[in-house]
Amino acid sequence: MRALVLSVAVLMSVVASAQTAQGMARPPPPGQPTGPINTRPGPPTPIPGYNDSGSWYDDYDIPEGFRRRGTLVVIEREEQIDRMARMEVLLAQATREGNNRRGREALSKLREEMNAMRHDLNKAPDLRSFRQRQSPRPQPPPPPPQPQVYPISEDQLQSLIRAVNKESFGDGKLRVLEAAASSQHFLVPQVTKILQRFSFGEDKLDAVRVLWPRVLDRENSFQLYQLFSFQNEKDQLKQIIGR
Template sequence: MILMKALFVAITLLTAVTASAQPAQPTLAPPPGQATGSAPPGSSAGFRGDDDDGNEFRRGRRGTRVVVEREDLEQRLAHLEELLGEAFERSKHGNGKGKGKLREAYEELNDIREVIANAPEARGHHNPGPVPPPPPPPVPAYQPIADGKLQKVMSAMSREPFAEDKMNVLEEAVGEHYFLVGQVQQVLNQFQFSRDRLEAVRVLWSRVLDRQNSFQLYNSFQFSNDKAELKRILSN
């Protein structure tokens, strides 16, 4: 819209320059190949409805948004403005060179009109809208045991008075579930002696999902020889 306004401003300036130049200069002949008439091709007369072909730009495409190269059109308008400025200054001083500048301005204006008239409509260039968010990451193939289920397992273990029976309950649970290191630590609290805790680690370690957190298990053991045995279990 801004470029269109600039174009019409340039057309108005061109008309004003032509009017001011006519008293001092004879009627300007149009460029070769253009129709003859009192107004040069591309002047405001072509926009007033003198012929059907010249009115396609105003009548047939009026109000229709089109797609043009902004940088190219801005450069053309800047060139047209420069030509009009030079022609206006030379016409004020009676310099005959202004005729040549006006001719260039008319030709440039015709080129701009042709670019806009032939530009595709903007309906196929609408903004497609915001990019949809990426899909959520796939659900991991293995999930750790649910906290509620883990509490039931530990409750069953706590009802057993002997470590061997607690281990049997744990082995039954391991057959169908996976664990996190933090959950393993909770299970180890069910055993009083280090040897039973180490055995529980042996039972659970193959089902642990976050092995990068294995260093946390060392807090469940007090003596160095137990920690050394834990390290051996974790390395397998």
């Protein structure tokens, strides 16, 4: 009985390297350190958006006085508590039954529980990887809202037409349009009203060149052709507006 209790105690103290039924020592499971337990691992890869500084595990919420001796992993607390409770029951049964059949069965089940615990701990996700998966990925910022563009108001249009009428020559009228087009947008019917203030086809074409980049309803460009009398002017208009 004394030898049985001693073997069970040894079995419980070396979970990570439990002995087989034949008493042969198993090698440490994959991923477990084989050197001194106080060897400090290299710094982990920074986690974008969560741990950009690449700091150590010690920056996480570790209880005071806890000494880390290996890799921190994520396990379910309740599951491990239930498992250890079952192991305590099996240990008590093996101690009580001794070296009979029931005692040996209890030891066999105890070994299975310990191997399963070792397997689960070995497969448990690393704390850094788990937190990286749990952390929400930063979403790209929404695109800036497009500025609202409106055509020139009717009052401003009439003020512009009056300014154009005050100029006696085409060059002066174009200078007025260039100044207005730098800060205003237009509709095709508004462009039509402006072009009617020019006497010559060449001046009208120059006016279209100034205003067309600021026109909002280009699908109505066909309305401009009626302002030109000669085919060569209409051909030039087509080149300007691309329709």
